[in-house]
Amino acid sequence: MLMRTYSLLLPLFLSNTQQLLAADVMPALSIHLPAETIDTTDTHSRCPSVLNQHRISYLETQIIKHRQIYYAGKTPLLHDGEFDLLVDELAVLSHCLSPALTQVGSKVEQYNARQPHREQMLSLNSVRERSLVDKFYQRHHDQQLLVQPKVDGMAVELVYEKGILVAASSRGNGKQGRDLLALMLRSHAVDSIIAYPHTLVIHGELYVEQKDWQQRGKYVSSRHMTAGITSQLSPKQIDVMSLRFMPWRWVDSPYKDEIMSLVQLAMLGFADMSKMSHAIDSPKDIDYWLAHYQNTETLLLDGIVIKLANNVQQRQYGQTQHAPRWALALKFTGPKGLSNVIDITYQVGKSGRITPVVHVQPLALSGHQVTRVSGRSQPWLLQSKIEVGSQVEIELVGNAIPQLTRVVSNR
Template sequence: MNAVETRILELRTELDQHNYRYHVLDEPSIPDAEYDRLFHELKALEEQHPELVTSDSPTQRVGSVALSAFSQVRHEIPMLSLGNAFDETTMREFDRRVTEGLDLPMGDLLGGGAAVEYSCEPKLDGLAVSLLYQDGMLVRGATRGDGTTGEDISVNVRTVRNIPLKLQGSGWPPLLEVRGEVYMSKAGFERLNATQLEAGGKTFANPRNAAAGSLRQLDSRITANRPLEFCCYGIGQVTSDIADTHIGNLKQLKAWGMPISRELKLAHGIDECLDYYRDIGERRDSLPYEIDGVVFKVNSIASQRELGFRAREPRWAIAHKFPASEELTELLDVEFQVGRTGAVTPVARLKPVKVAGVTVANATLHNMDEVARLGLMIGDTVIIRRAGDVIPQVVQVVTERRPDNARPVEVPQQCPVCGSHVERTQLIKRSKGRETVSEGAVYRCVGRLACGAQLKQAIIHFVSRRAMDIEGLGEKSVEQLVDEGLVGSPADLYALTFEQVVDLEGFAELSSRNLLAAIVDSKKPSLARFIYALGIPDVGEETAKVLARSLGSLERVQAALPHVLTYLPDVGLEVAHEIHSFFEDPHNRQVIKDLLRHGLQIQDQGELSAEFSASTTLGGFLDKLHIPSVGPGGAQKLADKFGSLEAVMDADWLDMRQALPEKQANAVREFFAIAANREQALAAEQQLRDFGMHWQSEKKVVEGLPEAGHTWVLTGSLELMSRDVAKDKLESLGAKVAGSVSAKTHCVVAGPGAGSKLTKANELGLKVLDEQAFVEFLTGHGVAL
């Protein structure tokens, strides 16, 4: 694994934890600006290396999962987050992209370009919510959650006094989803904390935490007594268009009784946007609520649709954040935490200091390279930045204040959790038959699942919704099971008894039986879901699907050699080695055996896919061996000249020179003179034969998957299967499943409650199936329900 891949894994792990604390626990551990920096670093690395992007990356995704205490709500139109800007240059770059995307004249230094109209409003620091109105009546409230699935907080939002239970006036669409922010004013926040102190209760760190914690109370009577307010900032699904501009939508919503920002303004061009940002920044302290920036949106709805979306954010909107807040404090100590992959990460323990209204006592240091970059020593005075008002960051050491007794930060030799040895990672770069080894920035505990920290995180991933989907096993429950010695690997979950579970804190008879039932229900996962649940490094949901769809069986996935795996789409040699190494590990193989012994029945197993089996040629195989100086053209010349791998390996000098120039001929002979290279090549060729995909094997007729090249969209509620299951079945037929309807959409499946997607499909004259017709379509293509 090279340095880039290692850094990407570190960033994903860290961002996932920050997302969980911020969105699920309402206990943010670092400031917004530091989160934004990590996110943009990850985003930049993935843009430079698109082959490393996985579906479970924080960039592909928004926020974190919904709390299990609330029922879940699936957003018909995902509630995406916004891209961020921190300076004028980024804002002007955003305006340039918008202008180019709309094919408008750019102008020059003297002007003359088209000025895009933008809506401008403060970015409130609260909790994003969705309000669903049917025939003008409020029927549901939900949090954003992970952007696709949120929490049903309908009872609580009804207690927020400025949210209308019934829309005023007339003319509203039969179905209307209003989106906005629930927040707490500065005065309301002060009153709440004063009341909490008088009652001996918990005080809140800031208005955002107070609003989020109040809105997510299981007892709605508590929510009703909190000074919450709502401000609308847009719409989600709607049965018919309201206006042709964003501001027009908001003004109409206001006429129907929906509160909107009093600071809402229309700007003509980027210069007026920047003027608005500076004006709000100067008035920020005098506003009655907390804000952390300004949101700018292309005002024209038609232009918004033309610009569209990236994976996790719209191209037509951006949040211009305010500068970070900084303070001086003392570094009291550096402790080390252990993550799921065994990464031993330094964490700064600080002398508590208030930064932007929040007391900061801890800060992440990422890795030891960051410690070295900062020149950090324990006892130093450091500058802490709480950028974007959320995540704390050590940005600089004030070396002139360093005390005489300052001591260096040292990586522990033993894991602080399990006592196992801690070693520095090695980065192995494989290219053209050579391996280059260098030291990585990450230190790892070698205890693997014998280390409690790694075991807990591995099991939390294993039981998660997109993995084995065992409902009722949250983080605290997993920690208890591991701490009590009841679970030492994922397989042990399937040996749990009622007597063991019912004695755990937080479990009663009913919840224990429900958990055991959920464990039993998880025993028939699809092959793709099972592969993802194993937590193989660099294998997200999409790669797991590719492995399952192409190789067809767990046995073949376990046996596949790296060079064979590289025939899979989007699987490079580094990822192939990660997959192979995982299944070569004796402990991992034993866990899989134990899982199968406990009755797991892997579904959707079958033959090697026809496309995969037909993907090999001798020339392509030789190219994949990465012989130095020999590219695809040279590899094909060898194949044409010799016709077999054995003939290439045993060719004499004169024959080799007839096929290739001298330098390449020498490289081929030197490569195969190394016994390990010959053995690896012969082993990979034999596996191609065993799998039935050798270039001399009899080929299946490749007709292609029936829906290859077709884009489908799912909308509304499906009664016979979940949307995830429907998506999997369509993908098994080669279809791509998208989240929005466009002229390129092949077909729309519309269940009950289908909204704007169905409306747009009808306007475009697209093919639409109800659920019954969809089921008939699947069964007609031999897809089992």
């Protein structure tokens, strides 16, 4: 994946991550280069004085390992946030080592890439620091900006020819991805025939709603469920029918305005993303929509996207090798707190799956009283060495679900 200065390939994950056999769906499937589209000096300021090739190799190995666990349908051993940190570090180190050679993609994606994209599928630059968002806003303050929720699923490309769905593929390495056409035709995520006589190329997010994930009970998150369904050779029809699609880009749209493009897609039968696209006039508007979508419970969201509203300006600003210059993703950061483990019990689901439940001393987080949290799986619990008396860190993720993030200390 990252091999010194010969062929540096930067992993994509999930938004973007995006946020997956490369960039398809695993935690953090989008590239988290903290600042290249904002200010290249910001990225280089994060570079260590001495680049450690062994560290890069270690990060590469760990990311590949945990991707494979994810796609094998097993319970992830890392929390999404922990995986994101590995991806973030690898992205920055790869850029520091040789920015000119950095590309979208990774070795892991190559063997699974089958369907060429009509338009390269880039990841978004994702940041967690509000100061970087303010810098992006100031750079574009004289242009109309939009805020949209960042659905946490799998980025896909759909292609229609004369109104017929002829291709569907995952992001993969950005240039080609897994062929998902048969899966999309089985699902009701999109119509296979639409009233549009020309070529139509759409980029969007394939996802599962929270309620459907909770009813199935087999996966650790709705994003994990999306990954599981799309990676199976013959997924169950009940699972396939739970897939949804949210468009976020009409490639080469004939319309100047992005919202108008989304309105027209809605008229063709796609989910209406225009209703979740909000014009902003100040940084306070960003704060408002960040808080609004952080409390959404219907969809699994991992942040918001700030972008130029004008399609012509988007094309003028263009892109780097891995991300558009006209958009930025701000990742959610949930409230965290420490508590002590007072008991560990186990619950058995309808499918026979056994899930450990970690009971903790009452912890108040943003108006929520947390007394217990999922232990994910017995292997993860053992690996983390969590036991009665352990002090653990708990975080409320986007839709107020408490998750264990790390063990602070043991007895």
